Amino acid sequence: MSANFKALRAACRDLPEDPYAPNSGRYRRYARAVFLPWSKDLFWMPATESQVREGVNGYYQGDNNPEHAGVTRNFPAISxxxxxxxxxxxxxxxxxxxxxxSEHDAVWPLYVGVHLVKLQVEEDGHEAVSSPNELHQDGEPYVFAHLIYRHNAEGGTNLIATPGYRGKQPEDVPPADRLAEFQMTRPLDTYAVTDDLVSHYVGPIRKGGAPVPGERAILLVDWVPMRHRI
Known part of the structure:
Protein backbone atom coordinates (compact mmCIF):
# COMPACT_ATOMS: atom_id res chain seq x y z
CA MET A 1 0.00 0.00 0.00
CA SER A 2 1.50 3.34 -1.05
CA ALA A 3 2.32 6.12 1.40
CA ASN A 4 0.00 8.44 -0.53
CA PHE A 5 -2.94 6.07 -0.15
CA LYS A 6 -2.18 5.59 3.54
CA ALA A 7 -2.22 9.39 4.00
CA LEU A 8 -5.54 9.69 2.16
CA ARG A 9 -7.03 6.89 4.23
CA ALA A 10 -5.78 8.47 7.47
CA ALA A 11 -7.35 11.80 6.48
CA CYS A 12 -10.71 10.05 5.98
CA ARG A 13 -10.50 8.32 9.33
CA ASP A 14 -9.98 11.69 11.02
CA LEU A 15 -12.76 13.67 9.30
CA PRO A 16 -14.79 16.13 11.42
CA GLU A 17 -18.53 15.85 11.78
CA ASP A 18 -20.66 17.38 9.03
CA PRO A 19 -21.72 20.70 10.63
CA TYR A 20 -25.02 20.62 8.74
CA ALA A 21 -25.96 17.15 9.96
CA PRO A 22 -24.99 16.78 13.63
CA ASN A 23 -25.37 13.31 15.11
CA SER A 24 -26.10 11.86 11.66
CA GLY A 25 -22.97 9.70 11.40
CA ARG A 26 -21.72 11.81 8.49
CA TYR A 27 -18.20 13.34 8.48
CA ARG A 28 -16.57 15.38 5.74
CA ARG A 29 -14.08 17.90 4.37
CA TYR A 30 -14.11 19.88 1.11
CA ALA A 31 -11.74 21.70 -1.23
CA ARG A 32 -12.19 23.62 -4.48
CA ALA A 33 -9.93 23.89 -7.50
CA VAL A 34 -9.70 25.34 -11.00
CA PHE A 35 -8.61 22.99 -13.78
CA LEU A 36 -7.37 24.18 -17.19
CA PRO A 37 -8.41 21.63 -19.84
CA TRP A 38 -5.87 22.77 -22.44
CA SER A 39 -2.82 22.34 -20.16
CA LYS A 40 -4.26 19.95 -17.52
CA ASP A 41 -3.00 22.28 -14.79
CA LEU A 42 -4.83 22.29 -11.44
CA PHE A 43 -4.90 25.24 -9.04
CA TRP A 44 -6.46 25.06 -5.59
CA MET A 45 -8.81 27.98 -5.00
CA PRO A 46 -8.37 30.22 -1.96
CA ALA A 47 -11.14 30.66 0.57
CA THR A 48 -12.50 34.02 1.67
CA GLU A 49 -10.82 35.75 4.61
CA SER A 50 -13.61 34.70 6.96
CA GLN A 51 -13.52 31.13 5.65
CA VAL A 52 -9.75 31.02 6.20
CA ARG A 53 -10.24 32.11 9.80
CA GLU A 54 -12.83 29.38 10.29
CA GLY A 55 -10.90 26.73 8.33
CA VAL A 56 -13.72 26.08 5.85
CA ASN A 57 -14.54 26.12 2.13
CA GLY A 58 -17.95 27.05 0.71
CA TYR A 59 -20.03 24.59 -1.32
CA TYR A 60 -23.17 25.65 -3.22
CA GLN A 61 -25.52 23.31 -5.09
CA GLY A 62 -28.37 25.68 -5.95
CA ASP A 63 -31.63 23.74 -5.59
CA ASN A 64 -30.15 20.34 -6.44
CA ASN A 65 -29.99 19.25 -2.81
CA PRO A 66 -33.51 19.71 -1.39
CA GLU A 67 -32.17 19.37 2.14
CA HIS A 68 -30.02 22.51 1.66
CA ALA A 69 -31.62 24.35 -1.29
CA GLY A 70 -30.11 27.75 -2.02
CA VAL A 71 -27.63 27.48 0.86
CA THR A 72 -23.86 27.80 0.74
CA ARG A 73 -22.54 25.17 3.13
CA ASN A 74 -19.17 25.94 4.71
CA PHE A 75 -17.46 22.59 5.16
CA PRO A 76 -14.19 22.02 7.01
CA ALA A 77 -11.35 22.44 4.54
CA ILE A 78 -9.17 19.61 3.26
CA SER A 79 -5.62 20.20 4.47
CA SER A 102 -17.91 20.78 -25.96
CA GLU A 103 -15.52 22.95 -27.93
CA HIS A 104 -16.88 25.96 -26.04
CA ASP A 105 -16.40 24.46 -22.56
CA ALA A 106 -12.96 23.11 -23.50
CA VAL A 107 -11.50 26.64 -23.75
CA TRP A 108 -12.79 27.73 -20.33
CA PRO A 109 -11.54 26.68 -16.90
CA LEU A 110 -13.39 23.93 -15.05
CA TYR A 111 -14.46 24.16 -11.42
CA VAL A 112 -13.50 21.03 -9.49
CA GLY A 113 -15.07 20.15 -6.16
CA VAL A 114 -13.28 17.58 -4.01
CA HIS A 115 -15.10 15.98 -1.08
CA LEU A 116 -13.92 13.51 1.53
CA VAL A 117 -17.05 11.95 3.07
CA LYS A 118 -17.31 9.24 5.70
CA LEU A 119 -20.42 7.50 7.00
CA GLN A 120 -19.96 5.96 10.44
CA VAL A 121 -22.28 3.89 12.63
CA GLU A 122 -21.28 3.08 16.20
CA GLU A 123 -24.35 1.26 17.52
CA ASP A 124 -26.29 -1.78 16.35
CA GLY A 125 -29.65 -0.90 14.83
CA HIS A 126 -28.57 2.61 13.78
CA GLU A 127 -27.90 3.93 10.27
CA ALA A 128 -25.82 6.70 8.70
CA VAL A 129 -27.24 8.23 5.52
CA SER A 130 -25.93 10.35 2.67
CA SER A 131 -27.38 13.72 1.73
CA PRO A 132 -29.87 13.92 0.15
CA ASN A 133 -31.37 10.61 1.21
CA GLU A 134 -33.23 10.09 -2.07
CA LEU A 135 -32.53 9.62 -5.75
CA HIS A 136 -31.08 12.91 -6.90
CA GLN A 137 -28.95 14.83 -9.36
CA ASP A 138 -26.04 16.93 -8.14
CA GLY A 139 -26.14 19.79 -10.63
CA GLU A 140 -22.53 19.16 -11.71
CA PRO A 141 -22.13 17.67 -15.20
CA TYR A 142 -19.81 14.90 -14.02
CA VAL A 143 -19.44 13.33 -10.58
CA PHE A 144 -16.90 10.62 -9.69
CA ALA A 145 -16.96 8.51 -6.53
CA HIS A 146 -13.88 6.60 -5.34
CA LEU A 147 -13.99 4.25 -2.37
CA ILE A 148 -11.17 4.88 0.09
CA TYR A 149 -12.17 2.17 2.53
CA ARG A 150 -15.08 0.38 4.14
CA HIS A 151 -14.76 -1.51 7.41
CA ASN A 152 -17.37 -3.52 9.30
CA ALA A 153 -20.04 -1.82 7.20
CA GLU A 154 -23.19 -3.24 5.68
CA GLY A 155 -25.39 -1.52 3.11
CA GLY A 156 -24.26 1.41 1.03
CA THR A 157 -25.76 0.02 -2.17
CA ASN A 158 -25.59 2.41 -5.12
CA LEU A 159 -28.60 2.69 -7.41
CA ILE A 160 -28.41 4.41 -10.80
CA ALA A 161 -31.80 5.10 -12.41
CA THR A 162 -33.31 7.15 -15.19
CA PRO A 163 -33.61 10.92 -14.52
CA GLY A 164 -37.35 10.91 -13.88
CA TYR A 165 -36.89 9.33 -10.44
CA ARG A 166 -35.15 12.36 -8.98
CA GLY A 167 -36.70 12.97 -5.56
CA LYS A 168 -38.00 9.38 -5.28
CA GLN A 169 -36.97 6.47 -3.06
CA PRO A 170 -35.40 3.25 -4.39
CA GLU A 171 -38.61 1.29 -3.89
CA ASP A 172 -40.30 3.67 -6.35
CA VAL A 173 -38.03 2.57 -9.22
CA PRO A 174 -39.27 -0.42 -11.27
CA PRO A 175 -36.72 -2.94 -12.58
CA ALA A 176 -36.82 -1.55 -16.14
CA ASP A 177 -35.58 1.86 -14.95
CA ARG A 178 -32.84 0.53 -12.67
CA LEU A 179 -29.79 1.08 -14.82
CA ALA A 180 -27.28 -0.31 -12.29
CA GLU A 181 -27.14 -1.52 -8.68
CA PHE A 182 -23.85 -2.31 -6.97
CA GLN A 183 -21.68 -1.89 -3.91
CA MET A 184 -18.13 -0.60 -3.83
CA THR A 185 -16.10 -2.96 -1.67
CA ARG A 186 -12.41 -2.65 -2.62
CA PRO A 187 -10.17 0.40 -2.10
CA LEU A 188 -10.36 2.73 -5.10
CA ASP A 189 -13.44 1.04 -6.57
CA THR A 190 -14.92 3.83 -8.69
CA TYR A 191 -18.06 4.87 -10.50
CA ALA A 192 -19.05 8.05 -12.33
CA VAL A 193 -22.27 9.64 -13.51
CA THR A 194 -23.13 12.10 -16.25
CA ASP A 195 -25.53 14.10 -14.15
CA ASP A 196 -28.21 15.06 -16.65
CA LEU A 197 -28.59 11.49 -17.95
CA VAL A 198 -29.39 9.72 -14.67
CA SER A 199 -30.54 10.00 -11.08
CA HIS A 200 -28.56 8.23 -8.37
CA TYR A 201 -28.76 7.11 -4.77
CA VAL A 202 -26.56 5.49 -2.14
CA GLY A 203 -28.20 3.51 0.62
CA PRO A 204 -27.54 3.92 4.34
CA ILE A 205 -24.65 2.28 6.15
CA ARG A 206 -25.23 -0.09 9.06
CA LYS A 207 -22.75 -1.58 11.53
CA GLY A 208 -21.53 -5.08 10.78
CA GLY A 209 -21.00 -7.88 13.25
CA ALA A 210 -17.60 -6.86 14.64
CA PRO A 211 -17.43 -4.90 17.93
CA VAL A 212 -16.12 -1.76 16.19
CA PRO A 213 -17.87 1.07 14.30
CA GLY A 214 -19.02 0.49 10.73
CA GLU A 215 -17.37 2.95 8.33
CA ARG A 216 -17.43 3.77 4.63
CA ALA A 217 -15.21 6.59 3.29
CA ILE A 218 -15.51 8.04 -0.19
CA LEU A 219 -13.63 10.58 -2.30
CA LEU A 220 -16.02 12.55 -4.52
CA VAL A 221 -14.81 14.70 -7.43
CA ASP A 222 -17.27 16.88 -9.34
CA TRP A 223 -16.70 18.96 -12.47
CA VAL A 224 -18.46 22.14 -13.63
CA PRO A 225 -17.65 24.36 -16.65
CA MET A 226 -16.99 27.99 -15.75
CA ARG A 227 -17.90 29.62 -19.07
CA HIS A 228 -20.75 32.09 -19.47
CA ARG A 229 -23.99 30.54 -20.69
CA ILE A 230 -25.22 32.14 -23.90
Missing part, protein backbone atom coordinates in the same frame (compact mmCIF):
# COMPACT_ATOMS: atom_id res chain seq x y z
CA UNK A 80 -2.89 21.56 2.24
CA UNK A 81 -0.98 18.31 2.66
CA UNK A 82 -3.86 16.21 1.35
CA UNK A 83 -4.55 18.67 -1.48
CA UNK A 84 -0.94 18.06 -2.56
CA UNK A 85 -1.20 14.28 -2.15
CA UNK A 86 0.14 12.69 -5.34
CA UNK A 87 -2.53 10.00 -5.45
CA UNK A 88 -5.32 12.55 -5.08
CA UNK A 89 -3.85 14.66 -7.87
CA UNK A 90 -3.50 11.58 -10.10
CA UNK A 91 -7.14 10.62 -9.42
CA UNK A 92 -8.29 14.10 -10.46
CA UNK A 93 -6.29 13.82 -13.70
CA UNK A 94 -7.75 10.35 -14.31
CA UNK A 95 -11.28 11.62 -13.77
CA UNK A 96 -10.78 14.51 -16.18
CA UNK A 97 -9.61 12.06 -18.86
CA UNK A 98 -12.99 10.28 -18.63
CA UNK A 99 -15.03 13.45 -19.25
CA UNK A 100 -16.15 15.04 -22.49
CA UNK A 101 -16.54 18.79 -23.04
Missing amino acids: VGICNNRLLLDIIQFDFAQTYW
